[in-house]
Amino acid sequence: MSNSKGTALITGASTGIGAVYANRLAKRGYDVILVARDAKRLAEQAARIKAETGRSAEVMAADLTAKTDLAKVTKRLRDDQTISLLLNNAGVGSNAPFAGADLDELDKLIDLNVTAVTHLASSAAANFSAKKSGTIINLASVLALAPEIASAAYCASKAYVLSLSLTMNTELTGTGVRVQAVLPGATRTEIWERAGIDVSKYPPEMIMDVEPMVDAALAGLDLGELVTIPSLPDIADWESLNADRLALRPNLSRNEPAARYKTARVAA
Numbered sequence: 001m002s003n004s005k006g007t008a009l010i011t012g013a014s015t016g017i018g019a020v021y022a023n024r025l026a027k028r029g030y031d032v033i034l035v036a037r038d039a040k041r042l043a044e045q046a047a048r049i050k051a052e053t054g055r056s057a058e059v060m061a062a063d064l065t066a067k068t069d070l071a072k073v074t075k076r077l078r079d080d081q082t083i084s085l086l087l088n089n090a091g092v093g094s095n096a097p098f099a100g101a102d103l104d105e106l107d108k109l110i111d112l113n114v115t116a117v118t119h120l121a122s123s124a125a126a127n128f129s130a131k132k133s134g135t136i137i138n139l140a141s142v143l144a145l146a147p148e149i150a151s152a153a154y155c156a157s158k159a160y161v162l163s164l165s166l167t168m169n170t171e172l173t174g175t176g177v178r179v180q181a182v183l184p185g186a187t188r189t190e191i192w193e194r195a196g197i198d199v200s201k202y203p204p205e206m207i208m209d210v211e212p213m214v215d216a217a218l219a220g221l222d223l224g225e226l227v228t229i230p231s232l233p234d235i236a237d238w239e240s241l242n243a244d245r246l247a248l249r250p251n252l253s254r255n256e257p258a259a260r261y262k263t264a265r266v267a268a
């Protein structure tokens, strides 16, 4: 076991991707603060981590869609100088059609996947940039790049997380703070069942187990990647998509419309 690397605050640590990250980060030498709603599951998880790694594991039960709970976690992230890593992971899926969706359900998804992620990332960024070190890992999804194939609000929330991470990285460059956006493909966790989706209907070759997914994401962190897509065989495919996007930049804001939009004016 390595020396302490400070404390990692992990949201959604009671199960799935967050639970595996918590175990792996403790094995890497981090003390951990485990955040989710289910205090009993968190306590079991903390006991396992302590027994397996000897690291300290604190439980912080919080519903991140509740303003007071979210404020408690953001305050801790802003003020606790021992925290050196935020894993911004808690999220919910959805299977509902967008038209006519239950708006309270949409709000809950946005509260967790967008608002909480934003408050937590901003608070950690303030703490880490002041002390000139720290790591912020935001869990997005490959659906940020493939919005045609799943629920609209969920895909949009994950596109938000990717965009947030890219801009955060630009703002924090040179401050000693690392940002990583992780874009998992379909990963075998409870998220499917919670969203009312039968994951066994998908081809098994599309579904990754959670341990290899998290280990790949951590390998991406070690490689210094800003964006890690654990399934993608050739990172050059992402790099070329990103290069094409960046190549648009000089033409995205100009003082006159493009020629193809001028023909209508002649007719008028």
Ligand SMILES: NC(=O)c1ccc[n+]([C@@H]2O[C@H](COP(=O)([O-])OP(=O)(O)OC[C@H]3O[C@@H](n4cnc5c(N)ncnc54)[C@H](OP(=O)(O)O)[C@@H]3O)[C@@H](O)[C@H]2O)c1
Binding pocket: 011, 012, 013, 014, 015, 016, 017, 018, 035, 036, 037, 038, 039, 041, 062, 063, 064, 065, 089, 090, 091, 092, 093, 112, 139, 140, 141, 142, 183, 184, 185, 186, 187, 188, 189, 190, 191, 192, 194
């Ligand atoms: N699994 C996939 O296929 C997949 C693919 C791409 C991206 N992702 C992303 O990866 C992240 C983790 O997903 P997962 O698959 O591990 O999901 P999961 O197995 O359903 O776990 C979600 C975690 O978030 C916590 N959580 C849910 N609602 C919460 C709330 N209101 N306040 C605080 N914590 C809450 C849950 O604990 P409690 O119920 O105890 O609160 C649990 O620990 C999510 O952001 C998800 O969008 C997942």
